[in-house]
Amino acid sequence: MRFFPFFKRSGDTVRILSVDGGGVRGIVPALVLKSLQMRLTRLSSDAQLWNSFDLIAGTSTGILIALGLTKPQRDSESNFLSHPEYGIDDIIDTYRLHAGEIFPRATFRALRQVMQAFGEKYDSTHFERVIKRLYGRTAVRDALTNLILTSYDTEARRPFFFKRRPPHHRPADDLDFLMRDAARAGCAAPTFFEPAYVSPLPPAFGNYCLVDGAVFANNPAMAGYIEARKLFPRAKRFVILSLGTGSTVKRFTYHEMKNWGYIDWVSPMKGVPISSIAIDGQVESVNYQLRKLAGVEFHRLDAPLLGCSEEMDDASDKNMNALQRLAQGIIQANDARLDTIARTLVGQGTSPKDSR
Structure with a gap:
């Protein structure tokens, strides 16, 4: 049932799931979530990812x-007895089956990277x-x-x-959108897809x-933490x-960068260094800040892309298999931690504040 999270959990504790961006590399957190789902089910037959x-x-x-975890079988705000249309296996299959359709491999990949400097890399139609x-x-x-x-x-x-x-937390000017428009806009990576031009409902x-x-x-x-503070102001x-x-894992050395100009900093051939450095900095600064906040128990699960392509659009079988191995490594390295997180989500225990 939809209200399962509120039956057994303390009202002063809020559980938040946050998932980074990364294109086809999204299969990594999806596989980690599958492992978490299995642990939740062992603890309670009612516990699902969406209601935990x-x-x-x-x-x-x-x-x-x-969106995949929370899309209901019925399209209505009064769907409190509804269940999600998709399970985590369906989401994983979406990456396995459709990544190549969304990011088709080019015969002349180097040429496509050069052309990316002059227009979007992919047709968004797929x-x-x-x-x-x-x-x-x-x-x-x-x-x-x-x-x-x-x-x-x-x-x-x-x-x-x-x-x-929830309806009682919505200001009058709160806009609603189709899920597919939110997905299109949120995934409109500059130089990969053209911007999204979407309208709210109505x-x-x-x-x-x-x-x-x-x-x-x-x-x-x-962003998830700040939103949760607004929705649950009494939570401790x-x-x-x-x-x-x-x-x-790619590093940029002083001797490599000292003579770089504009073209080098934005070059797709180099992985668009100015973008990748900014993204890495934002990711790590958020991790640092949340680990230091009082009242926050922060669990960060990630790993270096060793043996995997760092490109968000490498949907080759070789890379997708490597990403699945990376996910299994994360799961194995955090086996006990995932057990603890699962118990916390169903209200059967507490977890220590992350000190890493």
Whole structure:
């Protein structure tokens, strides 16, 4: 039942799931969540991922996971007895079956990288077809639990958040969007896809030009925490499970960079260093801040992309298999920790504050 989280859990504790951006690397947190789901089920037959968290935050590929976990079988705000249309296995299969459709491999890959400097790398039609099939006409407001999903408004020059909130927490100007439009906007990575041009429900409020929220919050855990503080102002304890999509291992040395100009800093051939460095810095700064906050128990599960491509669009069989091995390594390295997190989510124990 939808109200399962509130039957057994203390009202002063809020559980938050946060999933980073990372394109095809989203299969990594999806597999970690599958392992967590198995542990939850062993503790309680009623415990599912969607009803074990009070709020889910997502950026880019993390939005696809958040929406996949919370899309109801019935499209209605009164769906409190509804169940999610998809399970975690369905989400994993989406990566396995459709990543290559969304990010088709080019015969002349180096040429495509050069052309990326002059226009978007991919036609968004394939991606739009996939998310239309997944989410149909379901609205973000119909989601089974609270959501905060990141994007960036290029016309207003400020962050933009798609939110699912309880009715009593919604201001009059709170906008609703189709899930597929939130996914399209939140995954509109600059130079990979053209910006999204979407309208709220009802469409009388005009259109918004939006791009991937990774430009300011590839790690949305802090956004999730702030939103949870608004929704649960009396809470004393915030348990945050933050899932990465693999951390970069490429290093830029002084001798390599000392003569770089504009072209080098934005070169796709070099992995767009100015972007990747900014994203890494944001991810790590959020991790640091949340570990230091009083009343926050922060669990960060991630690992270096050793043996994997750092490119968000490498959907080759070789890389997808490598990412699955990376996920298994994260699960094995955090076996006891995942058990503890599962017990905390169903209200059977507490977890120590993360000191890492």
